[in-house]
Amino acid sequence: MTDWKAAFTATFDAPASEVSARIWAEVYGDEYPAELDTYSFVTRSDLHRIAAEARLEPRGRLADIGCGRGGPGLWVAARTYATLTGVDIAETALASARRRAEAMDVEATDFRVGDFQATGLEDASFEAVMSVDALLFAPDKRRACEEFARILVPGGRLLVTTWDFDGQPVNRPPQVADHRPLLEAAGFDVLSYEETPDWRARQRRTMELSSLHATAISHLDAVVARATTASR
Numbered sequence: 574m575t576d577w578k579a580a581f582t583a584t585f586d587a588p589a590s591e592v593s594a595r596i597w598a599e600v601y602g603d604e605y606p607a608e609l610d611t612y613s614f615v616t617r618s619d620l621h622r623i624a625a626e627a628r629l630e631p632r633g634r635l636a637d638i639g640c641g642r643g644g645p646g647l648w649v650a651a652r653t654y655a656t657l658t659g660v661d662i663a664e665t666a667l668a669s670a671r672r673r674a675e676a677m678d679v680e681a682t683d684f685r686v687g688d689f690q691a692t693g694l695e696d697a698s699f700e701a702v703m704s705v706d707a708l709l710f711a712p713d714k715r716r717a718c719e720e721f722a723r724i725l726v727p728g729g730r731l732l733v734t735t736w737d738f739d740g741q742p743v744n745r746p747p748q749v750a751d752h753r754p755l756l757e758a759a760g761f762d763v764l765s766y767e768e769t770p771d772w773r774a775r776q777r778r779t780m781e782l783s784s785l786h787a788t789a790i791s792h793l794d795a796v797v798a799r800a801t802t803a804s805r
């Protein structure tokens with residue numbers, strides 16, 4: 574089984590890939606939130622939807638679990654005037670998220686190491702919890718849903734993007750075909766459960782281009798990194 578903590582720590586230790594960003598921009602066009610250094614398939618429309626559905630008041634408390642480099646959570650916090658707590662297994666991602674918070678001038682933020690199953694956050698301490706393209710890495714989806722419920726205030730809102738899997742992918746933690754029963758068992762009312770328009774075709778195209786340019790991605794990113802270093 575892959576050591577995801579080690580894998581993501583190494584991934585986020587490197588600068589965001591310039592080549593991948595170009596591929597995402599080509600496939601997603603204006604829907605790609607390039608300025609947020611996302612490591613996911615999240616679109617601008619998804620982010621607008623998350624911000625609207627979170628129903629946060631100014632200074633409301635938002636948590637982003639599996640926050641990566643922090644872009645999506647910071648964008649939603651900035652838009653809703655919420656405070657933000659980001660949790661991730663990779664400290665390297667959190668270091669990047671803290672720098673991004675400063676650059677985006679989002680003040681009330683806290684980025685800390687934690688796991689889907691043990692976030693380390695207090696009971697009933699958030700009005701909204703979000704998670705973008707990360708829940709698939711949780712080893713136990715049931716416990717992750719229970720953890721979402723534990724940290725939310727009664728009536729709090731949960732906004733998640735992830736995949737329902739038809740089969741068990743190799744080397745991934747166990748996946749589920751439908752998250753609704755787990756959410757309901759954890760005490761949630763599932764208010765909406767939708768597919769992002771065109772997600773399948775866009776992700777397929779992104780993966781095709783990434784595999785076509787795999788060598789270029791590692792080679793050109795190294796060149797870009799050297800050029801960036803040289804120009805400092």
Ligand SMILES: C[S@@+](CC[C@H](N)C(=O)[O-])C[C@H]1O[C@@H](n2cnc3c(N)ncnc32)[C@H](O)[C@@H]1O
Nearest residue numbers: 581611612613639640641662688689705707710
């Ligand atoms: C595909 S990335 C998405 C990152 C970010 N949400 C975004 O949209 O850019 C998945 C994230 O989940 C984190 N992750 C993986 N396993 C985790 C776990 N068990 N608990 C918390 N975070 C985890 C990874 O470190 C990574 O940052």
